[in-house]
Amino acid sequence: MFLNAIRLSLREIRRNLLRSFLTVLGIVIGVAAVITMVTLGNGATRLVGEKISTLGTNMLILLPGKDGMVEAPKFRMSDVEAIAEQIPSLLAVSPEVQTNAKLVVGAENLENRVLGVTNAYFIAANWTLADGRLFSEDDEKLGRAVCVIGDTVRSKLFGESNPVGRSIRIKKFYCEVIGLFAGKGQMMGVDQDAVVFAPVRAVQRRLTGNSSVPVILISTKDGANTDRAMKQIKSLMRERRRLSDNDEDNFDLLNTKQMTQVLTGTVDIITTLLGIVAAVSLLVGGIGIMNIMLVSVTERTREIGIRLAIGALGKEVLAQFLTEAVALSATGGLIGIVLAFMACAILSFITEMPFIFSPGIIFVSFVFSVGIGIIFGYMPARRAASLDPIEALRHE
Amino acid sequence: MKVLQLNARSNKSETAPLIELRGITKTYGQGQATFQALRGVDMSVRQGDFLAIMGPSGSGKSTVMNILGCLDTVSSGEYLFHDIHVECLSHNERALLRRHFLGFVFQGFNLLARTSAQENVELPLLYRGTPTAKRHKEAREALALVGLSGWETHTPTELSGGQQQRVAIARAIVTRPLVLLADEPTGNLDSKRSHEIMRLLVRLNQEWGITVLMVTHEPDMAVYARRTVHFVDGLLGKDSEREPSACF
Known part of the structure; x- marks a missing residue:
């Protein structure tokens, strides 16, 4: 039935x-x-x-402001140096100053991301050099016009030829390519290899025109207690910003788990x-x-x-x-x-x-x-x- | 359920009435607008009878047909079907009575549209829960009996009126009912088809012993019946019985 x-x-x-x-x-x-x-x-x-787990579990990111705070003060290079010097369990601490600029090589040109960083950034974010070298001490200190480029930028501007030793015009200055990174692939629809890295002082002076640091990337040593390191970084930042016990944090520190969330x-x-x-x-x-x-x-x-x-x-x-x-x-x-x-x-x-x-x-x-x-x-x-x-x- | 305990074809003498109506009344509507369709009808039908119910429209013949067919309820009086008090039965019990003991043939054929003759005839067996193979076989046999072998896959629109009515008759008798109720079965047919249908009903009555109750307003058709009752104004009038002529 x-x-x-x-x-x-x-x-x-x-x-x-x-x-x-x-x-x-x-x-x-x-x-x-x-x-x-x-x-x-x-x-x-x-x-x-x-994708985030490929960054490593021991990566931390320090952002100005908390929960959509608008008027949060930016970081300075002195913050980066203080964290690197005073917190013992850290492997690398690097500023990240991001901007967009037009890159020109001969007849080729490209509107692209330019990141101002220090060598520590490449340790924290796991970049591997394919050719050439990273920044020298002088490059960083003097903010020399040198850059290390990602694979996508290489293929778009230089084709198959070796870019090391050539130069790229970024806005109004010429920048010597000193190194080339191995490809990392996409992340959330963003091509990670479409990037040009220059010393942070060079980017601040020649592109952004100020000395602020919007993001600090931190990597803890293997086997270090990340939670303790985070507490130490937070209290150091509160101290540096002279926040009283009643004040809320005006910065945010995230680990990879929180970034994922x-x-x-x-x-x-x-x-x-x-x-x-x-x-x-x-x-x-x-x-x-x-x-x-x-x-x-x-x-x-x-x-x-x-x-x-x-x-x-x-x-x-x-x-x-x-x-x-x-x-x-x-x-x-x-x-x-x-x-x-x-x-x-x-x-x-x-x-x-x-x-x-x-x-x-x-x-x-x-x-x-x-x-x-x-x-x-x-x-x-x-x-x-x-x-x-x-x-x-x-x-x- | 009471109905299912009824053992249909045994322990019932041939002469005792199969159907008995005692003082049946039926009133429609309420208050001022009441209309009394039946005003005390006494009637009995023996098993194996062929009864024609005649009368002008509004005389109550359709109402009595609906009551006999357990489609409608009485307002007062007693309706005995095989010693069961039908007036006491519930909605579902009456449905089961229809399913197991009654077959219907309507003026408008009332076949399921866009459904093959075979499937139309199988429908009552479906509700009885007859197994598929047996259902197919019995439906084919019933169609053969009404002379429609080879028409099994045709849908109603592909059949003539006479053929449709024969499918309807096959559907009514496929369950081998005790009683076949036919409401103006020839009302939509021409005279030649009408006589064919009547001869079929007579055959079912004589060969299978199915009791046939038929409403008609055509005296031509009523002569096929053994007994004719006339309704006038909700009352039973003339009741005439005759031997059927042998020349059909």
Whole structure:
């Protein structure tokens, strides 16, 4: 009887194929959107985690201001030096001054990131030299116009030729290329190799025009207690900034775990918002099914009358209509799952994010779409079952 | 359930009435707008009878048909079907009574649209829970009996009126019911098809012993019945019994 009900309802769906498809479109879109969002969200989170873990677990980042503070004072080179001198368990402490500038080599030119750093930066952020050398002591102290470039910049400006010893014009000054880094690849859609490193003093003097340091990158020694180092850095900074016990920190110190949280937190918010949109779409889809089922009950009043006259029980008519609604929504759910798979495969190919298959969300969205069929199909089914056979038979 | 305990074809003598109506009344509407369709009907039908119910429109013949078919309830009075008090049965019990003992044929055929003849005939068996293979076989047999072998896959729109009515009859008798209720079965058919349908009903009555109750307003059709009752203003009028002529 149950199998029969499914068979009958599938035939009923086939009979009105276009209408059935339009009816379940809401469910299809809703389910597809939910699964795609969750899968891509998982992929993005995993990607961020993987990329940040390649930075090393012992990386810390010191930012001015806390929780979106606007008027936070920037750091100075003296802060960098103080931290490096006074905290014992640190491997490397480097300023990071970032700016964009136009790079020109002969006929080639490129708008690109230029980072002002010290040699310590390359230790903290794990850069490996492929050719040439890093900054000398004099380069750093005097802020000489020298630079070490990433692989993308090399290929765009110099093609296949060796860049070491050549020079790049950055805005109005010429900068000698002294080294080339091995490629690091992408991170969160940003090409890490599209970068030019120059001594921090050179960038401050010739590009940004001030002596502030927006970000300090810190790396602790292997096996050092990171939590203790963080406490020491924080108290040192509070002391240097003369903050009293009542004052809040006006800087923020993050470890890689917290950086991951900050980045994945954004992903989570976006995923949640899109999830809500998808849920609304499912609700609308459910109402669509109810609407069509109500139309169907009216349309088929005579059929219901015939069924009742030849001995169908009310509950059997109810079961038939309910099965139809559930078959509709379940079919919609299945189509949605297939679509989501295709969308995820395409999107993860384009964005190079990992495709994380999650059976849980597929199960949940399928159960949810079946549930929608039951909830929104029940009212029309009840209406069909409670028809008076005589009235129903007379219906034209 | 009471109905299912009924052992249909045994321990019932041929002469005792299969159906008995005692003082049946039926009132529609409420308050000022009431309309009394039946005003105390006493009637009995023996098993194996072929009864034609006649009368002008509004005389209550359709109402009594609906009550006999357990589709409608009585306002007062007793309806005994095989010694069961139908007036005491619930909605579902009446549905089961229809499922197991009654077959319906309507004026408008009432086949399921866009559904093959075979599937239409199988429908009552589906509700009885007959296994698939047996269901297919019995439906084919019923269609063969009404002369529609080879038409199994045709849908109602691909069949003539007479053929549609024969499918409807096949659907009504596929469960081998005790009683076949036919509400103006020839009302939508021309005279030649009408006579074909009537001969089919007579055959089912004589060969299978199915009790046939038929509403008609055509005296031509009523002559096929063994017994004719006339309704006038919600009351049973003339009740005439005759031996059917042998020349059908």
